[in-house]
Amino acid sequence: MEAATTSASALRAQIVATEQELSKLKEQLAKIEEKETSVNEIPVEPVTSKWPLSQEEYTRYGRQMIVPSIGIQGQLRLKNAKVLIIGAGGLGCPAAAYLAGAGVGTLGIVDGDTVELSNLHRQILHTTARVGMKKVDSAISYLSSLNPNPTYTPHPTHLTPSNAPSILAPYDVVLDCTDNPASRYLISDTCVLLRKPLVSASALRTEGQLIVLNHPALPAGNELGGPCYRCVFPKPPPVESVVSCGDGGVLGPVVGVMGVLQAAEAVRLICGGGLGGSGVEGRKEGNRLLIFGQNGEPQFRSLKMRGRRKGCFACSGEGGLGLESLSSGSLDYVLFCGLSAPVNILHDDERILPRDYDEVKKKGGEHLLVDVREKVQFDICSIEGSINVPFSRIQRGEGLGDGLGEDERPVYVVCRLGNDSQVVVRKLKDAGLERVVGDIRGGLRAWRKEVDASWPEY
Amino acid sequence: MARDVFCDINAAPEAMQSLSGATSSFFPQYSPTNLNNSSGPDNITQIARYGIRGEHFDSGGVHASGGLEMLFSDERKHKLSVPPRDNQGKAVTVGWLVDYLCEEVMKDSRKEMFVLDGHVRPGILVLINDADWELEGESSYALQPNDNILFVSTLHGG
Structure with missing residues (x-):
C-alpha cells in the first residue's frame, strides 16, 4: 500500500514536472513563432501579404470580426492590446480564456498560488493533473493550446506595493480578479498612478459584482476621469465582515459569469478605442456597478454610481498618493484593511x-x-x-x-x-x-x- | 431561500401625518395593524405596517444583498410601510430607515455589521432607486412613495 502511494506520488510529481516542461517548450515555441511573424510582418503590413492579419487569424477571429462593434479595426486593436489579469482564479480563468480566444496581443497573468483540488470546480483553466503546479503556468498552458497567437507573460508572484508599478506599467488595461480588499485597493491605486483603466469584479456564493474603474483614465485631479475603487469605497470594510470563497462558498458558474463579463468589458474598452483616456466614452454611459444575483429579482441590476470623489486619497490629486510612496512601501495595504487575527477569547x-x-x-x-x-x-x-x-x-x-x-x-x-x-x-x-x-x-x-x-x- | 434585501419605500402622503394610538415603542405615535399584504411580488416579507386613522400605506421594499441578508433573518426583500413624518415631525429619510432597520427589523445582535459609529458601515452601498445615495443627498434623502432602497454589501471573493 505504502509502495503504491509512493509510486503514485512519484508519478504525480513527474506529471507536474512534465507539464511544466511542456508549457515552457510551448512558450519558447510561441516566442520563436512570434519572432518569425514579427520579422515577417514588420511593419503591421506583412511583407508577404497585403493584409494586416494572417489567413489563420481571419479564420480564427472571423465570427467576431463581422460583429459591427468589432470589425477589422477592433480586431487590430485587440491584437495591439496588452491586458493584465491579476488573479488566475474563478474570475481570472474565464476572463483569460475569452481574451486569449479573442486575440488580445499580450496577456499577462499575475498569481503567486498553486493549483488546488478545491479550485477546480470554478477555475476552468486548471486541470486535475495540474494540481500543485503554479497557477500562472497552468493557465498559460491552457491558453497557449487555445490560441498560440498571443504573447503570454507569467508573473508568478503576489502583487505587492513594491512590485505593482513595474508589473502593471507595460499593460493597457487591468483586470482585478483577486479575492481580498487589500489587493483591490493596491490595484486601484496603482492603476490611478499609471493611468490604466481597471475592470474589477468579485463574487461570493450566488452573487457577483462588476465595475469599470478609472475609465477614462485621466490624470489624478481631473474630475472627468472615472472614479477609482477608493471613490466608491473610501474606507475598507471591517475585517469581520469580509467573507472569502473558502468560508462562504461560491458557485462556479456565478463567478464564471463575472469573469466573462470582465472579458466583455475589456473587449469593449479596447475595441472602443478610448484607452488613451481621451475622455468621452466613459462619460457617455455614466459610471455603473452591475450586480448579479442568481436568486435576485431581477438577476441583473445596473446601478448608477458616483464619479470621482473630491479629496479622494488616490485620484483627486490632493490625497497624497504617489508612485514613490507606493513603491517605497510606506503604504501598508494589509494593515489598512486590517488583519484577521485568529480568535483567542477563551481561557x-x-x-x-x-x-x-x-x-x-x-x-x-x-x-x-x-x-x-x-x-x-x-x-x-x-x-x-x-x-x-x-x-x-x-x-x-x-x-x-x-x-x-x-x-x-x-x-x-x-x-x-x-x-x-x-x-x-x-x-x-x-x-x-x-x-x-x-x-x-x-x-x-x-x-x-x-x-x-x-x-x-x- | 435568501434573496436580495431591498426596501421599496412607499411613503404616506403628507396629509396622513396625524397620529393615532401608541403601541410601537420605536414610533409610539403609530400603531401596527395586522393587514394582509395583497400587493407586491412573492417572497416579500412584511415587516411592519402602520395604520393611521384607519388608513395605511405600503412601502415599496428594502433589499439587502451581498451577504447582508444574513443579518436580516436571511430575507433579502423586506416590504415596509413607513410614516410620512418621524416623531419630531420631520420628513422620513433614508437615515431614518437605516435606524429603523437596525432597531426594528434586524434580529442579529451584530448591529455593527450594518451601522458602525453612527453611519452605514464601510463596505455597504446604499442605492436609492438604483442610484448611489451619494447622488441623492445620502441619509438626508426624504423617502418618496414607491422608492426602492437597496443595501449592497461589497463582495471580495474571486
Whole structure:
C-alpha cells in the first residue's frame, strides 16, 4: 500500500514536472513563432501579404470580426492590446480564456498560488493533473493550446506595493480578479498612478459584482476621469465582515459569469478605442456597478454610481498618493484593511483538545455537543450525537433553542475551525449558561487530524 | 431561500401625518395593524405596517444583498410601510430607515455589521432607486412613495 502511494506520488510529481516542461517548450515555441511573424510582418503590413492579419487569424477571429462593434479595426486593436489579469482564479480563468480566444496581443497573468483540488470546480483553466503546479503556468498552458497567437507573460508572484508599478506599467488595461480588499485597493491605486483603466469584479456564493474603474483614465485631479475603487469605497470594510470563497462558498458558474463579463468589458474598452483616456466614452454611459444575483429579482441590476470623489486619497490629486510612496512601501495595504487575527477569547480551561473530547465521548459521560456551523455544512457531515445550532441563530439571540436550553447536561461547542465556537462559548457563558464547558480547540479540522481521519474535509 | 434585501419605500402622503394610538415603542405615535399584504411580488416579507386613522400605506421594499441578508433573518426583500413624518415631525429619510432597520427589523445582535459609529458601515452601498445615495443627498434623502432602497454589501471573493 505504502509502495503504491509512493509510486503514485512519484508519478504525480513527474506529471507536474512534465507539464511544466511542456508549457515552457510551448512558450519558447510561441516566442520563436512570434519572432518569425514579427520579422515577417514588420511593419503591421506583412511583407508577404497585403493584409494586416494572417489567413489563420481571419479564420480564427472571423465570427467576431463581422460583429459591427468589432470589425477589422477592433480586431487590430485587440491584437495591439496588452491586458493584465491579476488573479488566475474563478474570475481570472474565464476572463483569460475569452481574451486569449479573442486575440488580445499580450496577456499577462499575475498569481503567486498553486493549483488546488478545491479550485477546480470554478477555475476552468486548471486541470486535475495540474494540481500543485503554479497557477500562472497552468493557465498559460491552457491558453497557449487555445490560441498560440498571443504573447503570454507569467508573473508568478503576489502583487505587492513594491512590485505593482513595474508589473502593471507595460499593460493597457487591468483586470482585478483577486479575492481580498487589500489587493483591490493596491490595484486601484496603482492603476490611478499609471493611468490604466481597471475592470474589477468579485463574487461570493450566488452573487457577483462588476465595475469599470478609472475609465477614462485621466490624470489624478481631473474630475472627468472615472472614479477609482477608493471613490466608491473610501474606507475598507471591517475585517469581520469580509467573507472569502473558502468560508462562504461560491458557485462556479456565478463567478464564471463575472469573469466573462470582465472579458466583455475589456473587449469593449479596447475595441472602443478610448484607452488613451481621451475622455468621452466613459462619460457617455455614466459610471455603473452591475450586480448579479442568481436568486435576485431581477438577476441583473445596473446601478448608477458616483464619479470621482473630491479629496479622494488616490485620484483627486490632493490625497497624497504617489508612485514613490507606493513603491517605497510606506503604504501598508494589509494593515489598512486590517488583519484577521485568529480568535483567542477563551481561557485554556475553557478549551478541550479533540482527542480529550473523544475520551469524554468514549467514557459515555452525559453531555451535549453543539455544532455551530450553518445547517448546510452540518448536513454534509457531523459528529454522531451532536446537535446543530447555527452561529447565525445564536447571533440573533435565540440561544440554544427549545428543549436544549433547559437541560442540565454539560455543553461542548464545536465549529469548523475553532473560531466561532469560542465566540459562542463566551456568549452563552455571559448569558449565564454555566453548564457550558468550552469549545473543541481547532474545530472539526483538528478533529480530523487528531481523532477521525475519515472526517470529510470540504 | 435568501434573496436580495431591498426596501421599496412607499411613503404616506403628507396629509396622513396625524397620529393615532401608541403601541410601537420605536414610533409610539403609530400603531401596527395586522393587514394582509395583497400587493407586491412573492417572497416579500412584511415587516411592519402602520395604520393611521384607519388608513395605511405600503412601502415599496428594502433589499439587502451581498451577504447582508444574513443579518436580516436571511430575507433579502423586506416590504415596509413607513410614516410620512418621524416623531419630531420631520420628513422620513433614508437615515431614518437605516435606524429603523437596525432597531426594528434586524434580529442579529451584530448591529455593527450594518451601522458602525453612527453611519452605514464601510463596505455597504446604499442605492436609492438604483442610484448611489451619494447622488441623492445620502441619509438626508426624504423617502418618496414607491422608492426602492437597496443595501449592497461589497463582495471580495474571486
